Amino acid sequence: MYTETAAVGSEAPLRASERAYRQLREEILNGLLAPGAGLLEVEQADRIGVSRTPLREAVARLIADGLVVGRRGRGFEVTDISVDSISELYELRQALEVQASRLAALRRDPTLFVELREAFVTAPDLLDLGDVGVHQYYALIDQLDDAVDAAVENPFLVGALRAVRTHLARIRRLARRNPSRLRAAAAEHLLILDAIIAGDPSLAAHATHIHLHQSLVSVLAAIDEDSAR
Amino acid sequence: MYTETAAVGSEAPLRASERAYRQLREEILNGLLAPGAGLLEVEQADRIGVSRTPLREAVARLIADGLVVGRRGRGFEVTDISVDSISELYELRQALEVQASRLAALRRDPTLFVELREAFVTAPDLLDLGDVGVHQYYALIDQLDDAVDAAVENPFLVGALRAVRTHLARIRRLARRNPSRLRAAAAEHLLILDAIIAGDPSLAAHATHIHLHQSLVSVLAAIDEDSAR
């Protein structure tokens, strides 16, 4: 469920197992270690520069995260992403995010969300700024996620959401969204924010439902396009 | 280090780390290791009869399960269950089970659920049979859960549900339900089953929502009673 990551701010001398975990995780998420790639303990331990003991701990955490599966017999491999698994992930995501939005609308402190709303109003302009703008746009979404998480105040729910977002990050790499979708998404986010600010849980839930539906449709279309190309 | 391989025919020679994991998990779930109990690597490794290496792997998995938290500095401890955390868990559970019921209603093969329905019709009679009957009743609920899981056919969602059920098992120990609640629950389950059999996702969702609401109310009341006693 939630693999506790040590506090970020203080750069204490990182444990070897933590280093191995972060590096492998990073490499899996950004596609450097491709889905289905077979990994061997010794080989990876050697590469990362730690001994097998901490590497094993790292792999155990990755397995718990669902990023890696143990292989019958020998070694382990990076879990692969099928189109089916994307729809499945979104079914879970729907359930969690809808609930989160609902609870956020009930428990939010409006001030933070009002601020975020202002940012989202001007978000579409970011998309004219090229790659940097898109990056800022994604950062804004992360802020929204964080704000919702904080408002929800539920470790179980937030933990489950975090797990989903981990897998989502891999999917995002598969199908880069087009600007028109991002513009539409900004509008949808605005609607969700309005509902949360208004303290209307039902509206927040439905707005989130719609947003995720559109998101899934767009992701699947993008992947379809890519594979047809 | 010998593991009795031939003891049970179907049992493959269990790895030490797996043994340690199962034993610790079991002991946490049935309350033998109380919430907040502080555990030391060496001490536990010694007790279970494995070396520290596999024990550490087991503890890592327990942390991922959320049953255990690393302690600042030294050792680790069993996560404790507050009344707040029960409500929080149910907020997650709501989201997941409602979605699962909805999807089960869409995808179910009716035959299995019709069978289950028949069993649930006579379930209240089990409650007159004392402890054995109650046990059978719980087994029936497990069967329903399994049937829903199978029908949903979504590893992500089912995985999240499994995690929730793990924590649920601990809560069940805190507040044993009274027979009248179990009788009411049987009726609620019947409603859910009917909705799934009818292939009515919306009804299944709402029936599940209600069931879990009642379940939470009853659990909280039971705990309140116990603590007042």
Next chain:
DNA sequence: GATCACTGTTGTGTATACAGAAACCGCAGC
């Protein structure tokens, strides 16, 4: 020419050794 058995190699699973760090205890100082 193909299949099977045997053996060498490689990799995992586990135990253990060692270093560094955090808690504990006692003592001195206020």
Next chain:
DNA sequence: GCTGCGGTTTCTGTATACACAACAGTGATC
């Protein structure tokens, strides 16, 4: 009596050694 400090002890984090199991390659047999 309480608090701050240093030594001691114990525990964790990591590396390494070893045993067993799985795979691959070679040779023998049909």
